[in-house]
Amino acid sequence: QKEVEQDPGPLSVPEGAIVSLNCTYSNSAFQYFMWYRQYSRKGPELLMYTYSSGNKEDGRFTAQVDKSSKYISLFIRDSQPSDSATYLCAMGTGFQKLVFGTGTRLLVSP
Amino acid sequence: DGGITQSPKYLFRKEGQNVTLSCEQNLNHDAMYWYRQDPGQGLRLIYYSQIVNDFQKGDIAEGYSVSREKKESFPLTVTSAQKNPTAFYLCASSPDRNTEAFFGQGTRLTVV
Numbered sequence: 001q002k003e004v005e006q007d008p009g010p011l012s013v014p015e016g017a018i019v020s021l022n023c024t025y026s027n028s029a030f031q032y033f034m035w036y037r038q039y040s041r042k043g044p045e046l047l048m049y050t051y052s053s054g055n056k057e058d059g060r061f062t063a064q065v066d067k068s069s070k071y072i073s074l075f076i077r078d079s080q081p082s083d084s085a086t087y088l089c090a091m092g093t094g095f096q097k098l099v100f101g102t103g104t105r106l107l108v109s110p
Numbered sequence: 111d112g113g114i115t116q117s118p119k120y121l122f123r124k125e126g127q128n129v130t131l132s133c134e135q136n137l138n139h140d141a142m143y144w145y146r147q148d149p150g151q152g153l154r155l156i157y158y159s160q161i162v163n164d165f166q167k168g169d170i171a172e173g174y175s176v177s178r179e180k181k182e183s184f185p186l187t188v189t190s191a192q193k194n195p196t197a198f199y200l201c202a203s204s205p206d207r208n209t210e211a212f213f214g215q216g217t218r219l220t221v222v
Contacts, residue, residue: 004152034210043116043200043213044153088153096141096160096207097168100152 006101023089133201
């Protein structure tokens with residue numbers, strides 16, 4: 001069993017939809033949780049970072065962490081075609097040794 | 111314009127040759143990292159450095175070597191001992207070990 005599980009997709013939605021991206025993990029010691037967005041042939045871009053259970057909102061993006069269920073989510077409201085990318089979750093006990101999910105490919109159609 | 115610069119963007123090498131990937135940052139970050147990305151797999155840590163002249167092995171260091179002689183530079187050498195070198199290599203940096211990392215644009219290495 002992988003330490004971090006993430007559905008590779010692709011996840012296809014129409015423009016304006018609410019998108020839910022998820023990761024599960026097995027290591028209860030993980031304290032830091034991040035979401036990165038990666039466009040094709042580019043480096044990942046940090047979107048959200050959370051430390052504790054609960055929700056964190058930034059514009060159209062909401063990151064949610066449920067440590068009791070070992071489950072994290074990223075919600076995207078009013079999705080746009082420019083949101084089409086691969087979304088990577090990452091987590092760890094410290095920043096220097098993160099464990100990454102495989103990424104979920106999101107396609108937002110106009 | 112601050113950032114992390116990886117060069118070249120694409121690199122082709124013959125099997126058995128060593129190759130060095132460049133990573134330079136002008137963000138004054140102490141920590142730097144090298145990751146490898148393969149299709150269907152998450153990013154995997156090759157090496158990381160928290161300070162000049164110091165570096166530690168990550169999860170998949172075999173067949174790779176690094177140096178950290180300057181704060182702004184963290185080159186990665188892919189040696190002939192690396193069994194499957196073809197991959198997308200990503201360099202990252204962070205202000206310190208307790209802060210999230212920011213990535214460069216990557217180098218796609220193809221060994222033929």
